[in-house]
Amino acid sequence: DARVTQTPRHKVTEMGQEVTMRCQPILGHNTVFWYRQTMMQGLELLAYFRNRAPLDDSGMPKDRFSAEMPDATLATLKIQPSEPRDSAVYFCASGEGGLSPFFGPGTRLTVL
Amino acid sequence: GENVEQHPSTLSVQEGDSAVIKCTYSDSASNYFPWYKQELGKRPQLIIDIRSNVGEKKDQRIAVTLNKTAKHFSLHITETQPEDSAVYFCAASILLRGTSYGKLTFGQGTILTVHP
Numbered sequence: 542d543a544r545v546t547q548t549p550r551h552k553v554t555e556m557g558q559e560v561t562m563r564c565q566p567i568l569g570h571n572t573v574f575w576y577r578q579t580m581m582q583g584l585e586l587l588a589y590f591r592n593r594a595p596l597d598d599s600g601m602p603k604d605r606f607s608a609e610m611p612d613a614t615l616a617t618l619k620i621q622p623s624e625p626r627d628s629a630v631y632f633c634a635s636g637e638g639g640l641s642p643f644f645g646p647g648t649r650l651t652v653l
Numbered sequence: 654g655e656n657v658e659q660h661p662s663t664l665s666v667q668e669g670d671s672a673v674i675k676c677t678y679s680d681s682a683s684n685y686f687p688w689y690k691q692e693l694g695k696r697p698q699l700i701i702d703i704r705s706n707v708g709e710k711k712d713q714r715i716a717v718t719l720n721k722t723a724k725h726f727s728l729h730i731t732e733t734q735p736e737d738s739a740v741y742f743c744a745a746s747i748l749l750r751g752t753s754y755g756k757l758t759f760g761q762g763t764i765l766t767v768h769p
Contacts, residue, residue, distance in 0.1 A: 584742065584759040632696065641687040644696040
């Protein structure tokens, strides 16, 4: 049963620190998404890639967030410097053919 | 860009009753509408989806209807059970032949509680 994996599952850090979240998409999926979930904003799309190329990162604060896919098996989302308002659950999802993506288990980030 | 509105934000029903969640979308180009279920502390999981070339789709106790003219779609759950309690999200997307990318815009979610 293929699944999207994410690490770490939980992260507590102090304001100003760098945070790196990693995602391994389902093998063969050509599209990777990063979503952020908060109670107030729901599920927000931060960025997504198709065939490793960034297609849209308009939902991402450019000054502190960056997303990359160094290879087909790894996607990363970095926050530098982190702020308390970045506290949320960050989901990676992968998909194929434009249909509904499969979500990973999420990284719960707390910035103190 | 696309905007998806979802109602109600909370829904409480008795076991065995039906539950209906409604969503409206703004972009008439949207042609793909999935529904996700998210249990507490878990990932969103796809439960059913519908494309704009059909008006209704069923899968056991779950059905989705789509009205393209009015730009709204609904999730219907019949014979609800306590394990149906979760947050349900609707979403809208544009599928383009040959270049589909599945960028989903989500509704705000509906907290469904099914009382035994």
